[in-house]
Amino acid sequence: MNWSQILSVTLIGFALVALTLILLIFIIRLFGVAFTARHKQKVAKKSAATGAAMPAEVALPEMVTSEVVAAIAMAIRLSVGEDHDRESEILTIQTIKRAYSPWNSKIHGLTRLPERK
8 A cells, every 4th residue: 555545544534533423413412402392392281281381481400510519429428438437456367377388389390400511
């Protein structure tokens, strides 16, 4: 292969990836619009069934702020961490005395070097 073919294959690959990502962005936005419209229809049916007046604009639930997420994470960490921190201070490391066995000794597996004469 020459450099012009390598460059063309590389550029085509980058272009395909970019176009695919742009297409995925549009698909995801389309899903968002569709689900928002469906949510508005459900709210309209529910308000019509109960006889309540339909609000001019249906307010979707607000996103949770980062401060709320941090507070929840810290509360979970503190509640889970308390059980783990209360441990006994008894050392459980025990040494086991093993008798010498030539089966686990590496020196018996080595052979002597032949003598040169």
